[in-house]
Amino acid sequence: MTTFEHSMLGATGAMAAGLHRRGWEIVAVATVAAVLPDWDGLSLLLGASAFDQFHRVLGHSVFTATLIALGATLAEYHFRLLSRCRALLARYVQGIPEQPARSRESSSSPKELCLWLIVAVLATASHLVADVLVSGHATLSDWGLKIFWPFSDRAYAFPVIRWGDPLPTVIFVVGMFAMLRWRTRVQGLAALTLVALVGYIALRASVLPYS
Numbered sequence: 001m002t003t004f005e006h007s008m009l010g011a012t013g014a015m016a017a018g019l020h021r022r023g024w025e026i027v028a029v030a031t032v033a034a035v036l037p038d039w040d041g042l043s044l045l046l047g048a049s050a051f052d053q054f055h056r057v058l059g060h061s062v063f064t065a066t067l068i069a070l071g072a073t074l075a076e077y078h079f080r081l082l083s084r085c086r087a088l089l090a091r092y093v094q095g096i097p098e099q100p101a102r103s104r105e106s107s108s109s110p111k112e113l114c115l116w117l118i119v120a121v122l123a124t125a126s127h128l129v130a131d132v133l134v135s136g137h138a139t140l141s142d143w144g145l146k147i148f149w150p151f152s153d154r155a156y157a158f159p160v161i162r163w164g165d166p167l168p169t170v171i172f173v174v175g176m177f178a179m180l181r182w183r184t185r186v187q188g189l190a191a192l193t194l195v196a197l198v199g200y201i202a203l204r205a206s207v208l209p210y211s
Contacts, residue, residue, distance in 0.1 A: 001130045001131065004169065005172060006035045007032075009172075010031045010033060010035070011027055012194055014030035019119065020187075025083065026115070029076055029116055029123075030123040031123075032072065033121075034127050036059070037127045039059045040056070040060065057146045057149055061149040062148065065124045066121055066124065076116075132157060134162070134163060135159040135163065136163065142159050145157065161204055168200070171196050172197075175193030
């Protein structure tokens with residue numbers, strides 16, 4: 001999956017659970033956590049060989065992915081980094097609504113923090129599941145994930161959808177515009193988007209098998 005699809009998977013999942021009613025920040029956390037495992041793609045800066053060796057390994061282990069998601073969420077929860085970025089953008093970009101004022105004390109609690117951490121872990125796990133199912137190309141072989149690295153070097157791939165398949169992107173884009181159009185029905189539309197995505201994956205796995 002592309003970065004866009006991973007981020008939309010995290011955001012759509014959070015909205016399908018109704019978390020957008022708790023504020024935009026927790027949805028943003030799910031969005032960011034859903035793309036965090038791809039940090040190992042920065043190994044491309046060291047060359048193609050390093051990219052081939054480290055991408056889908058360092059960041060795509062269930063252990064490292066979880067730890068990084070937890071660390072990033074703790075940092076966001078305590079320092080409100082996304083809120084600061086939003087406020088900065090609002091100074092220069094027209095159309096960004098002002099953030100509702102609320103006290104730090106009212107929005108910070110052990111229960112709220114626990115919810116943020118759970119959401120981050122589930123969102124980053126969605127990245128790993130998606131990458132296991134989306135693999136291979138007409139000119140490229142399957143690229144498995146070393147999910148249990150560094151304790152195991154076994155790579156896992158259960159390819160159902162090829163890289164570059166446009167349908168998941170189309171599903172997310174349609175769902176996104178539908179949620180923008182009917183803002184009072186966001187949760188139901190987000191859930192419907194996920195159902196459409198899962199249905200397409202199931203269809204490819206059964207009726208239109210990967211080839």
